Amino acid sequence: MTKQEWKTNLRALVVGGAGFVGSHLCRRLLQSGYEEVICVDNLQTGRIANVADLLGSLHFSFFEHDIVNEWPVSGALHEIYHLACPASPVQYQKSPIHTFKTSVLGSIHLLELAKEKGARILFTSTSEVYGDAQVSPQNESYWGNVNPFGVRSCYDEGKRGAETLFHDYHEEYGVDTRIIRIFNTYGPRMSAEDGRVVSNFIVQALRGEPLTIHGDGTQTRSFQYVSDLIEAIVRTMQDGVPHCPINIGNPYEISVNDLAERVLRMTGSRSSIVYKPLPQDDPCRRRPDITLAASVLGGWKPVVGLDEGLSQTIAYFRHLINKAV
Numbered sequence: 001m002t003k004q005e006w007k008t009n010l011r012a013l014v015v016g017g018a019g020f021v022g023s024h025l026c027r028r029l030l031q032s033g034y035e036e037v038i039c040v041d042n043l044q045t046g047r048i049a050n051v052a053d054l055l056g057s058l059h060f061s062f063f064e065h066d067i068v069n070e071w072p073v074s075g076a077l078h079e080i081y082h083l084a085c086p087a088s089p090v091q092y093q094k095s096p097i098h099t100f101k102t103s104v105l106g107s108i109h110l111l112e113l114a115k116e117k118g119a120r121i122l123f124t125s126t127s128e129v130y131g132d133a134q135v136s137p138q139n140e141s142y143w144g145n146v147n148p149f150g151v152r153s154c155y156d157e158g159k160r161g162a163e164t165l166f167h168d169y170h171e172e173y174g175v176d177t178r179i180i181r182i183f184n185t186y187g188p189r190m191s192a193e194d195g196r197v198v199s200n201f202i203v204q205a206l207r208g209e210p211l212t213i214h215g216d217g218t219q220t221r222s223f224q225y226v227s228d229l230i231e232a233i234v235r236t237m238q239d240g241v242p243h244c245p246i247n248i249g250n251p252y253e254i255s256v257n258d259l260a261e262r263v264l265r266m267t268g269s270r271s272s273i274v275y276k277p278l279p280q281d282d283p284c285r286r287r288p289d290i291t292l293a294a295s296v297l298g299g300w301k302p303v304v305g306l307d308e309g310l311s312q313t314i315a316y317f318r319h320l321i322n323k324a325v
């Protein structure tokens, strides 16, 4: 950490802070010297275990609360991070109306709080705003190809609506907003039951269960390791970063078939592969254009390759699974 990065007297609110990405972010803010990190989470997909080691810190507090309802904060507040929302299709489709409310009502409540406190606020949007993209790679000026009336709409349209709110609170009230569009991110502290492809494949491989490939497995994704995302989030909250959406992801694109083979090879698993139907509206291709991020975030680019990131994630799940038996 550079001396410049050492932040004192800062109070930050991290909503969704007990989730996979949020728990890494809380840690990073505390390591950077924040005076107080307030973590708010309804524990829908997050877990206390993700932040258990932080609970003893005088600089960290946890509150179980659903951001569909307002969350008043007394005293000064400098930064707000809105990470609340299940990110796994399996999870966000369990309660779609609530997912939509989390993005839209949650954003209104947090933007109002930012307005009241004069706080800078970041929204974790998603590559899903591009839907089943018809251009590749996707850059920020692409408007997307999203179904507004389907099983993924609660997530995609909720995030798009929230982006609109962030745009309008900035324009109308001058709120200091930031938006990042995150592409598929994986790493330690994902839940074994999360349902996203990386955690599913690793957990299935380690348990000797068949790997479940949806469709014919030729669809692609570009997977980013969590530490690269956290570095981007921290840089996005610095002074001078524009209010427009910024893609954050790793442009290395791989098919789901190749990912399955790689996980089998790296875990040494003898699991078989089973093919399941492709879920409705599952995008065919996804790959970020990160030119804007590199130019406005001080040359940021992902530095953890897929093999290195997978091996860290495999080690995490191996430990978790061994502990459970």
Ligand code: NAD
Pocket (backbone or CB within 6 Å): 015, 016, 017, 018, 019, 020, 021, 022, 040, 041, 042, 043, 044, 045, 046, 047, 065, 066, 067, 068, 082, 083, 084, 085, 086, 087, 088, 102, 106, 124, 125, 126, 127, 181, 182, 183, 184, 185, 186
């Ligand atoms: P996650 O499901 O692990 O974390 C989400 C957290 O938000 C959980 O702790 C959950 O309990 C909490 N939450 C959900 N609804 C809430 C509500 N109404 N009130 C309070 N807390 C609530 O997912 P993640 O991968 O850590 O994603 C974090 C954020 O980043 C999400 O907003 C997600 O949409 C966004 N994102 C993530 C990815 C990715 O690949 N990880 C990609 C694009 C966008």
Ligand code: UDP
Pocket (backbone or CB within 6 Å): 088, 089, 184, 195, 196, 197, 198, 200, 201, 212, 213, 214, 215, 219, 221, 256, 278, 279, 282, 283
């Ligand atoms: N997928 C898969 N097997 C699984 C879980 C997911 O083949 O067990 C596929 C899914 O259909 C999609 C890709 O892997 O094509 C990425 O899915 P994920 O849920 O991780 O994220 P998405 O990008 O779809 O939001």
